[in-house]
Amino acid sequence: MLFQPILSHETSLIVILDNMSDFTLHKHYENEILYCTKGSYKVIINNEPYILNEGSLAFIQSFIPHETKETEKDSITLLIEAGPLFLGDYFDSVSTLSFDSPVFKLGENDFGNKIKILLEDIIEEKQKLLPNELVIRGNATKFFGLLLNEFSAIEPLKEKKDTIKIKNIEKVLDLIYHSYPEKITVELAAEIAGYGKSNFCKIFKNTMGISFHQYLNRYRIERSKFFLKHTDMSVSEIAETIGFNDSKTYCRVFKEITGATPKEYSKS
Numbered sequence: 001m002l003f004q005p006i007l008s009h010e011t012s013l014i015v016i017l018d019n020m021s022d023f024t025l026h027k028h029y030e031n032e033i034l035y036c037t038k039g040s041y042k043v044i045i046n047n048e049p050y051i052l053n054e055g056s057l058a059f060i061q062s063f064i065p066h067e068t069k070e071t072e073k074d075s076i077t078l079l080i081e082a083g084p085l086f087l088g089d090y091f092d093s094v095s096t097l098s099f100d101s102p103v104f105k106l107g108e109n110d111f112g113n114k115i116k117i118l119l120e121d122i123i124e125e126k127q128k129l130l131p132n133e134l135v136i137r138g139n140a141t142k143f144f145g146l147l148l149n150e151f152s153a154i155e156p157l158k159e160k161k162d163t164i165k166i167k168n169i170e171k172v173l174d175l176i177y178h179s180y181p182e183k184i185t186v187e188l189a190a191e192i193a194g195y196g197k198s199n200f201c202k203i204f205k206n207t208m209g210i211s212f213h214q215y216l217n218r219y220r221i222e223r224s225k226f227f228l229k230h231t232d233m234s235v236s237e238i239a240e241t242i243g244f245n246d247s248k249t250y251c252r253v254f255k256e257i258t259g260a261t262p263k264e265y266s267k268s
Contacts, residue, residue, distance in 0.1 A: 043058050045058065200212070
């Protein structure tokens, strides 16, 4: 296995170095970094299109809708997703940093050079046979520290106008991130958010742009992609691992979301 992910749900940090292929329009709780190390992608962030070339970085803040499309075959990207358990009290500050553009080329000034060195150190560590998670987390911490020092905070994002509702939905997202392999019903999610079922479904869709079940399925499918690409697990084993009752349902949902079957994706 060349590229191993750091999937630290206990610290709300996800780090993956791989071909990201295409991601349909979505948004999530974590702040996301995309650093293109080979090839190029078209990235749409908040309805604005950008080109992410080799050596460029995209910073996608919490709850900002985005999608990516590979424009060169076999492109490679370092993906970092950092949630509140990792960023702690700094999560809201990172989520409201002010940028002229969410996509910028690294290595063109002192700040860009420092950022590039940290990301390259993460990549170097991840390419080792046994990557040291502490080294990766340490560099990720330094990375977000540099962002905070370089950019000033602005007013909260439009998606965060209703703070109470957002905080309640965040509780459900934490449940999904920590327990997605388990049986998670809409009734349980509504109870955790503190709403009745009908009200919860309406609030969740208004906040996330898709229904609770759609979000849960998409999250499970995205997690399953790693197992398809980098393990010898069967489709049935993967389906069980990520929370589907049977492989037939998993295959149907996978194709609905990605346009390909799990086996087709694993060979792509």
